[in-house]
Amino acid sequence: AAILGKNDKLAAENRGWLKAKNILALNLVSSPGSGKTTLLERTLTDLKDKIPMAVIEGDQETLNDAERIRATGTACVQVNTGTGCHLEADMVQKGMEQLDPQENSLLLIENVGNLVCPALFDLGERAKVAILSVTEGADKPAKYPHMIAASDILVINKIDLLPYVTFDVDAAIQAARDINPAIKVFQVSATNGEGLDVWYDWLLAEIGVSG
Amino acid sequence: AAILGKNDKLAAENRGWLKAKNILALNLVSSPGSGKTTLLERTLTDLKDKIPMAVIEGDQETLNDAERIRATGTACVQVNTGTGCHLEADMVQKGMEQLDPQENSLLLIENVGNLVCPALFDLGERAKVAILSVTEGADKPAKYPHMIAASDILVINKIDLLPYVTFDVDAAIQAARDINPAIKVFQVSATNGEGLDVWYDWLLAEIGVSG
Numbered sequence: 001a002a003i004l005g006k007n008d009k010l011a012a013e014n015r016g017w018l019k020a021k022n023i024l025a026l027n028l029v030s031s032p033g034s035g036k037t038t039l040l041e042r043t044l045t046d047l048k049d050k051i052p053m054a055v056i057e058g059d060q061e062t063l064n065d066a067e068r069i070r071a072t073g074t075a076c077v078q079v080n081t082g083t084g085c086h087l088e089a090d091m092v093q094k095g096m097e098q099l100d101p102q103e104n105s106l107l108l109i110e111n112v113g114n115l116v117c118p119a120l121f122d123l124g125e126r127a128k129v130a131i132l133s134v135t136e137g138a139d140k141p142a143k144y145p146h147m148i149a150a151s152d153i154l155v156i157n158k159i160d161l162l163p164y165v166t167f168d169v170d171a172a173i174q175a176a177r178d179i180n181p182a183i184k185v186f187q188v189s190a191t192n193g194e195g196l197d198v199w200y201d202w203l204l205a206e207i208g209v210s211g
Numbered sequence: 212a213a214i215l216g217k218n219d220k221l222a223a224e225n226r227g228w229l230k231a232k233n234i235l236a237l238n239l240v241s242s243p244g245s246g247k248t249t250l251l252e253r254t255l256t257d258l259k260d261k262i263p264m265a266v267i268e269g270d271q272e273t274l275n276d277a278e279r280i281r282a283t284g285t286a287c288v289q290v291n292t293g294t295g296c297h298l299e300a301d302m303v304q305k306g307m308e309q310l311d312p313q314e315n316s317l318l319l320i321e322n323v324g325n326l327v328c329p330a331l332f333d334l335g336e337r338a339k340v341a342i343l344s345v346t347e348g349a350d351k352p353a354k355y356p357h358m359i360a361a362s363d364i365l366v367i368n369k370i371d372l373l374p375y376v377t378f379d380v381d382a383a384i385q386a387a388r389d390i391n392p393a394i395k396v397f398q399v400s401a402t403n404g405e406g407l408d409v410w411y412d413w414l415l416a417e418i419g420v421s422g
């Protein structure tokens with residue numbers, strides 16, 4: 001509880017700093033391998049000329065994801081948490097100092113692959129974006145409700161695989177809405193691009209840029 | 212550290228209790244939706260007449276997995292951790308008291324879907340069985356090395372989806388062996404049954420039952 005209190009204070013500080021610079025910060029959360037980095041690669045490539053963007057990458061180990069982000073020409077810092085299971089506000093504060101993002105820009109934070117712990121740690125973001133892959137099963141919202149409750153957005157990813165898996169999209173969305181009635185749902189394939197236009201429209205509107 | 216020390220003492224106690232009853236306990240760990248419960252459903256059904264088996268199910272919320280296990284005719288207790296991100300030795304101790312597993316049996320523990328935290332919490336099991344789905348990406352062992360280091364076995368699941376995803380099986384196995392040279396690897400599809408015979412042979416040999 002003491003640890004959470006200290007984190008939440010720093011998160012509030014981050015939130016104030018981001019507001020002052022009119023930066024939209026989003027915290028991408030999901031299980032390992034649901035497609036966070038792939039979704040970022042697509043977004044950073046497709047919206048390159050529309051919004052200035054920067055990324056904070058969180059992983060237990062390796063620079064793999066930061067390297068993938070940098071390959072899009074986007075500034076990125078990689079945080080390695082070692083045995084740590086979630087990013088914390090102090091790591092994000094240091095990351096932001098290193099990145100020094102522009103005013104009126106988009107800051108994308110990719111959290112450690114974990115559908116559990118990141119729900120409890122505010123980073124100062126405007127919103128959590130939860131990603132669920134159709135390969136994981138439609139009961140995941142009900143079984144991991146704290147993450148659904150903490151997220152403003154749910155991206156259902158890998159819809160290109162729907163023909164080969166058992167995933168009731170309507171049931172998954174209903175389960176999410178039972179927990180969080182206001183949650184906004186996008187259905188996409190980060191690899192083939194399906195549904196990304198709706199996600200991009202939302203991002204551009206949210207940051208106040210006309211598409 | 213204090214919390215880990217207390218857990219490890221109870222884990223040692225569990226280990227002794229299981230040894231006294233000649234029970235083989237396995238701790239199944241993976242990301243959410245990699246197929247732990249499906250693999251258990253298959254194992255419990257196919258080996259029903261060969262070994263007495265019981266299950267401890269761990270999830271943040273719902274009885275979903277315990278209900279699926281019970282539908283196979285297997286005794287099961289469901290532990291709900293609430294916001295908790297991993298099973299602990301005390302929960303397993305209570306579970307074992309409730310289940311009262313027979314001597315010379317197999318106790319299967321399905322941990323909370325989480326590729327991070329369960330690596331740090333000994334439950335008293337003989338071995339951790341890590342499950343990785345081919346849909347999650349071949350870089351997962353390198354990015355989540357603590358779970359690979361803590362596991363004796365790696366089950367690569369959902370191999371039926373290999374035609375539709377980018378997953379280099381040899382690279383994934385090599386990455387796991389770089390971290391844990393002795394790790395034993397099975398390649399299976401829990402849904403279509405491919406590769407399960409090798410997993411069953413290992414289980415039967417490990418528990419000392421002739422197949």
Ligand SMILES: Nc1nc2c(ncn2[C@@H]2O[C@H](COP(=O)(O)OP(=O)(O)OP(=O)(O)O)[C@@H](O)[C@H]2O)c(=O)[nH]1
Pocket residue numbers: 030031032033034035036037038039065112113114157158159160161188189190191192346347348349351354375376377378
């Ligand atoms: N078929 C399909 N595969 C996808 C899609 N999006 C991502 N993938 C694949 O899923 C695997 C994991 O993707 P990543 O983007 O690395 O996932 P991640 O959530 O960033 O993983 P971590 O950062 O390790 O938690 C890769 O092999 C991707 O190519 C999709 O829309 N469809």
Ligand SMILES: Nc1nc2c(ncn2[C@@H]2O[C@H](COP(=O)(O)OP(=O)(O)OP(=O)(O)O)[C@@H](O)[C@H]2O)c(=O)[nH]1
Pocket residue numbers: 135136137138140143164165166167241242243244245246247248249250276323324325368369370371372399400401402403
């Ligand atoms: N195609 C395919 N799908 C599978 C396979 N194994 C499991 N699934 C599917 O993957 C989804 C998740 O399976 P579960 O067994 O519930 O996964 P889990 O690891 O127990 O999930 P949690 O307990 O929530 O962490 C379900 O829709 C399963 O049908 C497989 O070998 N192939």
Ligand SMILES: [Mg+2]
Pocket residue numbers: 036037038065110
């Ligand atoms: Mg990633």
Ligand SMILES: [Mg+2]
Pocket residue numbers: 247248249276321
């Ligand atoms: Mg399960």
Ligand SMILES: [Zn+2]
Pocket residue numbers: 085086117118296328
């Ligand atoms: Zn955690």
Ligand SMILES: [Zn+2]
Pocket residue numbers: 085117296297328329
């Ligand atoms: Zn944890």
